[in-house]
Amino acid sequence: MAPLNIAIIGSGLSGLSLALALHQQNILCTIYESRPAPLNIGGAVMLSPNALKILDALGIYERVRSKGYNFETLEYKNGSGKLLEVYEFGSKEKYGYEALRIYRTVFIDELLAMLKEKDITIVFGKKFTKVVAETEKDVTWEFQDGSTQTADILVGADGIHSRVRRYLYPDLVPAFIGMAGVTAAVPTKQLKIPTGYHIPVTIMTPNGGFVIAPQEVDGSEVLIGKQKRMGExxxxxxxxxxxxxxxxxxxxxxxGASGFPEMVQNAVSHIPHDKINVWPFYAVPTLENWASEKRRVIILGDAAHAIPPSAGQGINQAFEDVYMFALLLGQAEKVEMQDALSFWQDYRQKRITKVMWLNKQTDLRRMPKEAQSRGRLSKRLS
Ligand SMILES: Cc1cc2nc3c(=O)[nH]c(=O)nc-3n(C[C@H](O)[C@H](O)[C@H](O)COP(=O)(O)OP(=O)(O)OC[C@H]3O[C@@H](n4cnc5c(N)ncnc54)[C@H](O)[C@@H]3O)c2cc1C
Known part of the structure; x- marks a missing residue:
């Protein structure tokens, strides 16, 4: 059997990590990215042991560990500082890894450096538009500039608004889940956090939750934020x-800052406009297929299952997709691909369903009391 040749659409974290995972399996691949450079939506991402184990196996972890903020737990506290709950995001002792909060751009730069070292090609400025033909053996597609290309398999790692997904689901539009995160980055020292007070923390009051999460290697900056329920x-x-x-x-x-401890009032006392972000939460409904019938077109990462960021699992889950997919392709000569891909999607979808449940709980917890009961009510009614 001739060596596989894979085309990846999108150089987000899914596409870049997939290229490294395929390279590890000695599978040829090329990434095509519509933008002139990788997408950087800003901010930091939290990586948990399930993903860090994969990044370690791909030789990425050691290169990024010292470039972000390492921590183990997120705490939920009430306004008086009473500990309500501890959410374990990582543990060296239990899972082998602390959690890592790292700037997306720092992470992407390191992945790009690794791709360069391994001679993996990324073609920037190439926007995928549509699949032209799919046979039992290969797939041909078109770019916006009118050129076409053929590969054994085309992988859509092109994010929540995936164009590749349209080939499988022409009418699907991601749904707004009625919630947005409003965040800002401010210097940690501005908060005057009492000595011994643990961050990251979500401070819960009847007015909802307020998140404080360190970023930068030395924790010198914090992300602050609240979630907002929005009708439309x-x-x-x-x-x-x-x-x-x-x-x-x-x-x-x-x-409502006056209802929170003083450090929250300090946090919001001075917010530079260029450090504010809004993150509308969209989700892709559960999809029956992440692969075309002939199995030559695959979607993964946000393209297959965009998860709102509440529980910080979107990209962590994408790394699971990527690694397992590359392992299966690495066994392509020995296993029946049809069965292997069905197993892959089934296994992965079960994990995603669990994360969606966790997200819902996190969202409810961070809302004001009155909105929490509305959320529970609509859950009962749905
Ligand atoms: C505020 C916020 C915080 C988050 N925090 C976390 C966190 O803490 N932990 C976590 O695990 N996840 C987090 N996530 C989720 C995480 O960011 C996403 O799951 C992740 O970025 C998805 O990566 P992706 O590569 O699948 O898609 P994307 O990052 O969207 O990348 C898709 C790429 O495809 C390219 N592309 C699109 N269309 C085309 C086309 N037609 N042709 C060619 N290229 C194309 C795009 O330009 C882009 O480069 C967060 C998300 C948000 C919004």
């Missing part, structure tokens, strides 16, 4: 307008 989403232009109104966003972050 917007179109892209609407979100742009919403995000452009920085005064209103600062106001939202400051709203």
């Amino acid at each position: 989403g917007f179109d892209r232009a609407g979100w742009d307008r919403y995000m452009a109104d920085k005064d209103a966003l600062v106001e939202f972050l400051q709203e």
Whole structure:
């Protein structure tokens, strides 16, 4: 059998890590990215042991560990500082890894450096538009510039609004789940956190939750944020307008601060406009197939199962997709691919379903009391 040749659409964290995983299995691949450079949506991501174990196996972990903030637990506290719950995000002793919070751009740069060392090609400025033909043996697709390309397998790692997914689900549009995160980054020292007070923390009051999570290697900066329930989403232009109104966003972050401990009031006392972000939460419904009938077109990562960021598992789950998929392809000569891919999707979807449940619990916990009961009610009604 001739060596496999895989095309990956998208150079986000899924696409870049997939290229490294395939390379480890001695499988040829090329990444095609629509932008002139990798997408950087800003902010930091939290990586948990399930993903770090994979990144370790791919030789990535050791290169990024010292470039982010390592920690083990997230705490939930009430306004008086009473510990309500400890959420274990990592543990060296139990799982072999602490959790890592790392700037997305730092992480992506390191992955790009690894791809370069391994001579894996990324073609920037190549926007996938549509699959032209799929046979039992290969797939041909078109780019926006009119050129076409053929490979044994085409992988859509092109994110929540995936164009590749349209080949499998032409009418699917990701759904806004009625919630957005409003966040900002401020210097940790601005908060005047009492000595011995553990961060990351979510401080819970009847007015909802307020998140404080360190970033930068030395924890010198914190992400602060709240979740906001919103009836309707917007179109892209609407979100742009919403995000452009920085005064209103600062106001939202400051709203009800007097009901929180002093460090929250300090946190929101000065918020630079260029450090504010809004993250509307969209989700892709459970999909029956992550592969086309002939198994030459596959989707993974956010393209297959975008998960809102509440429980911080979106990219962690994508790394699980990627690693398992590459392992299966590495065995392509020995296993029946049809069965292997069905097993892959079934296994992965069960994990995603568990994470979605965890997300729902986290979202409910972070909302004001009154919205929590509304959420429970709508859950009972749905
Ligand atoms: C605020 C926020 C915080 C988050 N925090 C965490 C966290 O702490 N932990 C965690 O695990 N996850 C987190 N996530 C989720 C995580 O960011 C996503 O799951 C992850 O980025 C998905 O990666 P991806 O590579 O699948 O998709 P993307 O990052 O969206 O990458 C897709 C790539 O494909 C390219 N592309 C798109 N269309 C085309 C096309 N037609 N042709 C060619 N290229 C194309 C895009 O330009 C992009 O580079 C968070 C998300 C948000 C919004």
